[in-house]
Amino acid sequence: MTNILIADDHTIVRLGITIIIRDMLPKVYIRDVDNFDLALKEMAKRHYDLIILDINIPGGDNLQMIDVLRLRQPKIKILIFSAYDEELYALRYLQAGADGYLVKHSSEHEIKTALHQILNNEKYLSSNIRQHLVNGNVKTRPTGNPLLALSNRETEVMQLLIKGSSVADISKTLHLQLSTVSTYKTRIFAKLEVSNIIELADTVRMYSNN
Amino acid sequence: MTNILIADDHTIVRLGITIIIRDMLPKVYIRDVDNFDLALKEMAKRHYDLIILDINIPGGDNLQMIDVLRLRQPKIKILIFSAYDEELYALRYLQAGADGYLVKHSSEHEIKTALHQILNNEKYLSSNIRQHLVNGNVKTRPTGNPLLALSNRETEVMQLLIKGSSVADISKTLHLQLSTVSTYKTRIFAKLEVSNIIELADTVRMYSNN
DNA sequence: CCAATTTGTAGTAATGGTACTACAAGTCAT
DNA sequence: ATGACTTGTAGTACCATTACTACAAATTGG
Numbered sequence: 001m002t003n004i005l006i007a008d009d010h011t012i013v014r015l016g017i018t019i020i021i022r023d024m025l026p027k028v029y030i031r032d033v034d035n036f037d038l039a040l041k042e043m044a045k046r047h048y049d050l051i052i053l054d055i056n057i058p059g060g061d062n063l064q065m066i067d068v069l070r071l072r073q074p075k076i077k078i079l080i081f082s083a084y085d086e087e088l089y090a091l092r093y094l095q096a097g098a099d100g101y102l103v104k105h106s107s108e109h110e111i112k113t114a115l116h117q118i119l120n121n122e123k124y125l126s127s128n129i130r131q132h133l134v135n136g137n138v139k140t141r142p143t144g145n146p147l148l149a150l151s152n153r154e155t156e157v158m159q160l161l162i163k164g165s166s167v168a169d170i171s172k173t174l175h176l177q178l179s180t181v182s183t184y185k186t187r188i189f190a191k192l193e194v195s196n197i198i199e200l201a202d203t204v205r206m207y208s209n210n
Numbered sequence: 211m212t213n214i215l216i217a218d219d220h221t222i223v224r225l226g227i228t229i230i231i232r233d234m235l236p237k238v239y240i241r242d243v244d245n246f247d248l249a250l251k252e253m254a255k256r257h258y259d260l261i262i263l264d265i266n267i268p269g270g271d272n273l274q275m276i277d278v279l280r281l282r283q284p285k286i287k288i289l290i291f292s293a294y295d296e297e298l299y300a301l302r303y304l305q306a307g308a309d310g311y312l313v314k315h316s317s318e319h320e321i322k323t324a325l326h327q328i329l330n331n332e333k334y335l336s337s338n339i340r341q342h343l344v345n346g347n348v349k350t351r352p353t354g355n356p357l358l359a360l361s362n363r364e365t366e367v368m369q370l371l372i373k374g375s376s377v378a379d380i381s382k383t384l385h386l387q388l389s390t391v392s393t394y395k396t397r398i399f400a401k402l403e404v405s406n407i408i409e410l411a412d413t414v415r416m417y418s419n420n
Numbered sequence: 421c422c423a424a425t426t427t428g429t430a431g432t433a434a435t436g437g438t439a440c441t442a443c444a445a446g447t448c449a450t
Numbered sequence: 451a452t453g454a455c456t457t458g459t460a461g462t463a464c465c466a467t468t469a470c471t472a473c474a475a476a477t478t479g480g
Contacts, residue, residue: 009314010293010315011315011316011321012314013222013223015230016222016225016229017222019229020225034315083220104219104223105219105220105221108221151458167437168436168437177460180458180460182437183438183460186438186440187457196376197407197408198372198373198408361427361428363429376467377466377468378465378466386428388467389432390429392430392467394429395468396468397426
């Protein structure tokens with residue numbers, strides 16, 4: 001018997017996923033919850049084969065969730081289901097140990113493919129992401145936290161940036177030329193693959209324990 | 211015969227809504243689209259009684275959508291279906307002419323109530339919003355949520371800003387001059403007493419449950 | 421209902437930020 | 451120990467954003 005847990009705060013989404021699963025696999029046991037704590041409680045009660053997890057789930061937020069889940073049930077399959085751009089986040093979640101990353105506008109067919117593959121012990125990658133990997137657009141980086149790729153000076157600048165400092169502020173604080181700070185900023189954006197301060201802040205939040 | 215159009219970019223959400231409607235009203239005609247232009251094209255082909263509209267739909271620029279829709283089909287009922295905090299946005303949409311505002315985490319029962327009321331020519335207000343109206347909370351600006359001090363257009367710009375859009379991006383999205391967007395940005399910063407995007411994002415996060 | 425304020429819109433000059441380039445010193449793997 | 455990146459630093463020309471100004475229409479307070 002297959003047990004599936006759906007964790008998403010939108011009722012409609014839980015309903016939609018439930019329908020899709022029932023349509024593919026009429027006999028599975030499905031439970032759905034609308035926040036991360038309930039997901040953990042549910043996992044304490046019963047073994048699950050798969051959890052479908054919205055990365056925006058209240059009480060969860062960010063990559064840490066994956067470790068938390070695996071700590072409870074090491075063999076659970078984790079399918080991330082997100083409204084966020086996969087190019088930005090998919091690899092991070094996969095590297096953190098997720099089994100697949102699906103965007104919410106995926107077609108029904110795509111969703112079924114993902115579920116199918118994951119339940120058959122394969123990883124799921126959208127063709128888009130596979131393409132990226134093939135093109136080497138994403139250097140198969142030595143796993144883990146991209147924040148670690150920042151040099152010391154870059155890290156200092158990054159910290160000021162996510163506190164809202166301007167390039168000019170930073171240049172005064174660190175006694176550097178504007179152009180120097182600007183270079184760091186460019187390098188930080190490149191290393192973390194972000195293109196604006198909001199994404200930078202999100203990414204840093206995602207990789208730092210709070 | 212009742213015709214219903216669902217405009218939402220998440221396949222799952224369209225599917226979920228479809229299921230709910232079919233369950234209530236087995237005989238209605240339902241069409242679903244994933245962006246605003248397609249919604250308009252669809253409306254050119256056929257008369258619709260109701261459109262269920264995600265405010266984040268690609269190609270739509272927020273409040274204006276309502277007028278655009280009404281221009282095509284003056285009698286269409288408009289139900290806004292949004293992931294955003296209703297306290298912040300519901301009234302703006304209702305005042306702009308929507309017939310109801312539903313948040314995406316509403317229960318299936320609540321969704322059915324909304325659909326039912328609207329199809330029966332009533333407006334739909336969540337009990338939460340009704341409460342607000344009764345308490346006259348709407349006008350009393352000074353205390354309370356500073357986000358409510360933003361005008362409609364300012365709110366649209368604010369939302370794009372906290373998603374990481376640049377002034378230039380926003381000017382394209384909303385079809386405004388750069389200088390206009392810039393003026394809005396300045397006014398938003400002043401009203402919320404922030405001085406950079408990070409503070410803006412923090413403030414907005416702090417005052418919305420979303 | 422009239423005056424004051426807010427809102428929606430935009431131009432223009434000035435300021436701030438980025439892209440691209442550069443280079444010496446440091447580190448690393450072979 | 452040598453060639454290949456990385457790091458720390460900066461100049462400059464160009465692109466993006468802001469400050470300030472403006473004004474008509476809508477809204478609001480009294």
